[in-house]
Structure formats: C-alpha cells, structure tokens
Amino acid sequence: MSNLISLIGLILTSTLLYIVYRVVYNLYFHPLASFPGPLFRRASRIPWSLAVLRGTAVFDAANLHEKYGPVVRLAPNELAFQDPNAWRDIMGGGTSEIPKWIGMYGVPAFLPPHIQNTISKTYHRALRKALSPGFSDASLRAQEPMIAKYIDLMMQRLNLKSQQGPVNMELWYRYVVFDIICDLAVGESFQCLESDGLHPWIVAMVEGAKPMGFLTALNMYPTMATIINPLLGLVAQGNIRLHNEMVKPMVEKRLQVGDRPDLINPLIKLYRGQDANMDELIANATTIIGAGAETSASILTAVTSLLIDNPDKLSQLTAEVRSAFSSQDQITADAVSRLPYLVACIDEALRLFPQTGSPSLRITDRKTTIVGVPVPENTVVGIWPWALYRAPALWADPNEFHPERFLADSKYVNDAREAFKPFFTGSRDCIGQNLALIEMRLVLAHVVFRFDIKRTSDPNSKDWVHKQKNLFIVWDKGPLPVQLTPVV
Numbered sequence: 011m012s013n014l015i016s017l018i019g020l021i022l023t024s025t026l027l028y029i030v031y032r033v034v035y036n037l038y039f040h041p042l043a044s045f046p047g048p049l050f051r052r053a054s055r056i057p058w059s060l061a062v063l064r065g066t067a068v069f070d071a072a073n074l075h076e077k078y079g080p081v082v083r084l085a086p087n088e089l090a091f092q093d094p095n096a097w098r099d100i101m102g103g104g105t106s107e108i109p110k111w112i113g114m115y116g117v118p119a120f121l122p123p124h125i126q127n128t129i130s131k132t133y134h135r136a137l138r139k140a141l142s143p144g145f146s147d148a149s150l151r152a153q154e155p156m157i158a159k160y161i162d163l164m165m166q167r168l169n170l171k172s173q174q175g176p177v178n179m180e181l182w183y184r185y186v187v188f189d190i191i192c193d194l195a196v197g198e199s200f201q202c203l204e205s206d207g208l209h210p211w212i213v214a215m216v217e218g219a220k221p222m223g224f225l226t227a228l229n230m231y232p233t234m235a236t237i238i239n240p241l242l243g244l245v246a247q248g249n250i251r252l253h254n255e256m257v258k259p260m261v262e263k264r265l266q267v268g269d270r271p272d273l274i275n276p277l278i279k280l281y282r283g284q285d286a287n288m289d290e291l292i293a294n295a296t297t298i299i300g301a302g303a304e305t306s307a308s309i310l311t312a313v314t315s316l317l318i319d320n321p322d323k324l325s326q327l328t329a330e331v332r333s334a335f336s337s338q339d340q341i342t343a344d345a346v347s348r349l350p351y352l353v354a355c356i357d358e359a360l361r362l363f364p365q366t367g368s369p370s371l372r373i374t375d376r377k378t379t380i381v382g383v384p385v386p387e388n389t390v391v392g393i394w395p396w397a398l399y400r401a402p403a404l405w406a407d408p409n410e411f412h413p414e415r416f417l418a419d420s421k422y423v424n425d426a427r428e429a430f431k432p433f434f435t436g437s438r439d440c441i442g443q444n445l446a447l448i449e450m451r452l453v454l455a456h457v458v459f460r461f462d463i464k465r466t467s468d469p470n471s472k473d474w475v476h477k478q479k480n481l482f483i484v485w486d487k488g489p490l491p492v493q494l495t496p497v498v
C-alpha cells in the first residue's frame with residue numbers, strides 16, 4: 011500500500027515538476043519569449059482551448075490585438091498577425107507559402123484527407139488541378155441557367171410563403187444555395203426549396219461539424235492527439251457509416267451517369283481505376299458542398315440583417331436594383347456584377363462576418379520573416395480575419411455597416427482595403443470564390459427586386475448579428491425572420 015502511495019506521489023510530483031518546467035521554459039526560454047501577449051497565453055495553450063470551448067476565440071483574438079498590438083503571442087508556440095502584409099508573407103503563394111498546420115487541419119484524423127485539409131502539397135496540387143476547370147468563368151457561365159432555375163423557384167416559393175406570415179430568410183438562403191451547390195457538385199438537387207426543409211444529410215453535416223472546433227482544440231496537444239485521434243476513430247465509426255450511407259447512394263448514382271459537366275466529374279476521372287477511391291470521393295464532395303453552401307448562405311443572411319438594420323442603405327440598394335432591371339429575367343451574373351452598391355453591400359457583409367472568422371493556421375518549416383518580424387522555425391502563425399477586418403487602426407467605424415467604404419467614399423479613403431481577403435490568398439485560397447460571388451449577388455438582387463423587406467415584431471429578428479457564436483471553424487447562428495411584401 012505504502013509503495014502504491016509512493017508511486018502515486020512520485021507520478022504527481024514529476025507531473026507537477028514537468029508543468030512548472032514547461033511554464034518557466036515557455037515564459038523565459040522559449041524562442042517566442044520576447045513576443046507580447048497575456049501571461050497565461052504565453053505560459054500554456056490551455057487558455058486558447060478554453061476560448062474555443064466558450065465560443066469566443068475569434069473575438070478574444072481581436073481584443074488581444076487591441077491590447078498588445080499587431081503581433082500577439084496567442085499560445086506558447088503561436089503568433090497572430092494583424093497586418094495587411096501578413097497575407098503575402100504567410101500565404102503568398104507558390105514556394106513562399108507557409109504550410110498548413112496539422113494541429114489544425116489534422117482533424118478528423120480517421121477520415122481520408124480532402125482538398126481543404128490535406129497538408130500534402132502534392133495531393134493538394136493534383137486535386138486543385140483536377141477541380142479548377144469546373145470553377146472557371148466559362149464553366150460558371152454554362153451553369154448560369156441551372157442557378158437561375160433554383161433562384162426562380164426560390165422567388166415563387168417566397169411569394170407564396172410571404173402571404174402566410176414572416177419568413178425565416180436564414181433557412182431560405184440555405185435552401186437555395188444547398189440546392190444549387192448539390193446540383194453543381196453531383197448533378198442532383200437536395201430539393202430543399204421544393205420540400206421547405208433541409209435534407210437530413212445537411213442537418214447531419216452541420217451538426218457533425220459543430221464539435222470539430224473542440225476536437226481541433228484537443229488535436230493541438232501532440233500527446234493528446236496521438237491518444238485521442240484513434241479513440242475518436244473508433245467512437246465515430248457509427249456516424250461515419252451513417253454519413254456514408256446517406257452520401258454513398260448519391261455518389262454511386264452519379265458514377266452510373268458517366269461523363270457530365272459537374273464538379274465531381276474531374277475527381278471521378280482522377281480516381282478512375284483506383285480501388286480505395288469511394289471514401290475520398292465522398293470526403294471531397296462533402297467538403298465542396300459544405301464549404302460552398304453554409305458560407306454563402308450565412309453571408310446572404312448577414313447582408314439581409316445588416317440592410318434591414320440600416321434602412322437608408324436598403325433603400326439605396328433597392329433603388330439601384332430596381333432601376334437597373336425591368337423584369338426578373340434581366341438579372342444575370344454579368345449584370346449584377348456591374349451594380350456597384352450591390353457588390354459593395356456583399357463585400358461589406360464579408361468584412362463584418364468573415365465566414366472563417368478563424369485563421370488558416372500555418373507552421374513555419376524554417377526561420378522566416380513575417381511583416382518584417384523574424385519568426386523561428388516551428389512557429390504556428392495565423393491571421394484572424396475577424397480581428398483584421400475590425401481593427402480600429404485599419405478601418406474607419408470598423409464595427410459599422412458602410413458599403414460606401416468599398417466605393418471610394420472620402421470618409422473611408424484611409425481604410426486598409428488591401429487587408430480584405432474574404433477568400434484568403436495563395437494556392438490554398440477559396441476555389442469557389444467566383445461562384446460564391448455570382449450566386450450571392452444574383453440571389454440578393456432577386457430578393458430586393460421582388461420584395462420589400464422589413465423586420466418582423468419577432469424579437470429573434472432583431473439581433474441576428476449578435477447571436478453568433480464562433481465554434482472556431484463553424485458559426486452557430488440563429489434564425490432571421492422577416493416580413494416580405496411582393497412588389498412586382
């Protein structure tokens with residue numbers, strides 16, 4: 011018994027000594043010891059993880075930049091940069107790009123890697139090369155009639171729904187973008203607009219993504235990651251099976267069709283003749299649909315919420331759209347991209363609600379220099395878009411909705427517009443950015459062309475923007491009920 015007590019005592023004392031050693035090392039001897047940041051953040055990664063659990067990591071990073079300046083030590087081995095030039099130095103593109111950090115992108119380790127999370131440059135290059143033609147201007151132009159078909163259906167359904175009372179635009183935006191992206195990706199729609207409901211696969215995907223921030227935070231501790239990742243693999247088997255059972259039939263059905271101009275076609279060609287390709291095909295299809303739909307739908311919800319909070323700006327947008335078009339069929343991708351106020355409204359929503367408010371964390375593989383600051387090897391580095399886009403030193407009235415800042419208005423002439431990279435930059439930037447912009451501009455133009463939009467008396471509609479909680483890689487958002495009145 012006394013031996014057991016001595017052993018436990020020894021283990022506890024060694025653990026305590028190790029913790030003290032790590033804290034002292036991190037504070038005084040670590041290569042990043044001279045960088046500013048709060049004591050607890052410099053001593054341990056735990057406060058970083060707690061911020062993720064509380065859903066405040068993104069906002070905390072902004073507050074810490076405000077207190078400590080444009081370069082902050084957020085965790086013992088991690089620096090955050092709030093400087094427009096950091097995009098170039100961290101994601102610059104080509105060989106100068108700092109690689110993605112497995113601590114962030116290695117989750118979930120039990121699923122095959124996909125275009126967004128792979129840290130292999132070779133695998134990424136092959137996927138990106140195969141997928142790029144599907145996102146080219148010519149390809150998007152060819153898809154425009156299909157996009158228009160879903161937006162028309164949305165307008166018809168909203169026309170009907172608006173006569174029955176308030177409409178939750180947060181849902182309707184998701185319906186339309188999921189229907190479009192699923193059709194683009196695998197050649198069939200989720201039929202959300204028709205059924206006025208989210209396909210169970212979407213619900214499973216969104217719910218499944220929520221714990222990812224938590225898992226990612228755990229994965230950032232190397233010892234924990236080696237134990238936890240295999241365990242998670244076992245625990246998640248059931249969910250993976252469920253997910254695959256839902257997506258597999260769609261992918262299999264698609265495989266029967268053969269050659270057709272959708273986004274998954276190049277992947278089918280890439281994997282043709284390889285055995286273990288179904289899981290990778292599913293992982294990539296899921297990523298394209300997930301990355302493409304939730305992001306665009308959220309920005310549409312954000313811009314609608316911001317516009318009804320700012321009636322003068324909504325009037326200006328409405329006037330621009332209604333004077334540019336006399337019928338719905340004139341609202342084309344080319345035409346909406348020539349409406350400066352519409353384009354600026356969406357840009358301003360992207361600035362205020364960057365869809366990955368969280369950073370793309372990278373890790374230096376050699377000594378380097380970022381915004382003129384020497385950074386040692388093995389340092390995790392990132393730009394926190396929420397913090398960068400709301401920095402008082404870089405933007406006038408940073409927390410307010412002013413599309414005018416993108417229209418050369420003299421009040422905003424000193425804004426750091428070069429800091430604004432809603433789709434990031436370099437070889438890992440958003441492959442779907444042109445599609446996203448076209449789709450969001452078209453949907454918003456149609457909505458303001460066809461309807462007068464007002465707040466409902468529902469208190470939920472008032473503070474959509476404040477209801478958001480960042481779960482590190484996904485946002486948790488509330489509904490946006492509005493009153494729509496058809497005008498044409």
Ligand code: HEM
Pocket residue numbers: 125126127138191297298299301302303305306309364365366370432433434437438439440441442443445446
């Ligand atoms: C408002 C809409 C959108 C926003 C704000 C957005 C933003 C982003 C950002 C910031 C990244 C980089 C993420 C990272 O480094 O981890 C990214 C990557 C990606 N996005 Fe988007 N995105 C949007 C729409 C779309 C659409 C419509 C699609 C496709 C249908 C798409 C597909 C992807 C893919 C596949 C990647 C990974 C690219 C790679 O690593 O090569 N996104 N997106």
